[in-house]
Every structure is written in structure tokens, then in C-alpha cells.
Amino acid sequence: MAAVSLSVSNVKPLGDRVFVKVSASEEMTAGGILLPDSAKEKPQVGEITAVGPGKLNDDGSRQKPDISVGDKVLYSKYAGTDIKLGSDEYVLLSEKDILAIVS
Structure with a gap:
């Protein structure tokens, strides 16, 4: 799925939707092998x-x-719409696609 690129300063989700800043993906395996993109x-x-x-x-x-x-959440793998704001990656998804709050 292609990411949507936006050049705005503020995003306000509607209804039961949430805007999530994606955490960085793992660069290295547990064994120390660097992963390519x-x-x-x-x-x-x-x-x-x-x-x-x-x-x-x-x-x-x-x-x-x-x-x-501010909550850190775990969400479904293929849920939501990928959005790129500047160099940051976000996902816009429904509250029902959130599986758990993690700490």
C-alpha cells in the first residue's frame, strides 16, 4: 500500500479514528545481522x-x-492508511484496529 504524503501542520481525526506515530522498525536481528529495507x-x-x-x-x-x-499501542498489521508528514511516518486507523495499550 502506498503512503499518502501531506504537507500540513495539524491533523484532527474524525469519529472513532486515531492518528498514530509509527515507531522505528528494527534495524538489526537478535543475532546482530543488519536488515536491508x-x-x-x-x-x-x-x-x-x-x-x-x-x-x-x-x-x-x-x-x-x-x-x-500519548498512549503506546499495538495495532493490526495491515490496518489503516499510511501517511507521511515530513520525515515522520504515521498511520490513521479506527479505534477497533488497536489491539492493546503497551508500556
Whole structure:
């Protein structure tokens, strides 16, 4: 999947979406072998940088998100839309694609 490149200074997710800054992928294996870019796996861990207002319920109320800005999360491997802002990589995904909060 191709990444979307944006040149904006602020991103505000809508609904139950979250904006996650992707953590750097591993450069070396546990045995000390350097990995080329083609062999690196897509990271699944990142830090929440922005959270939408929450899912809109049938009665018009909002369901508050379970996560907040600053949480480190584990998310589904192929979930979301890859976005590049400057040299930083982000993923815009739904709250349901977040598997766990990690510390």
C-alpha cells in the first residue's frame, strides 16, 4: 500500500479514528545481522498523537474513546492508511484496529 504524503501542520481525526506515530522498525536481528529495507517488517507499535471525538451512537451521543494522546499501542498489521508528514511516518486507523495499550 502506498503512503499518502501531506504537507500540513495539524491533523484532527474524525469519529472513532486515531492518528498514530509509527515507531522505528528494527534495524538489526537478535543475532546482530543488519536488515536491508526490503527485509524489514512493517512496525505494529506506535504512539497516539491525536484522537477523534469518538464513535457516534444511534441516539446521537458519542462513545468516548478508550485510548488517549500519548498512549503506546499495538495495532493490526495491515490496518489503516499510511501517511507521511515530513520525515515522520504515521498511520490513521479506527479505534477497533488497536489491539492493546503497551508500556
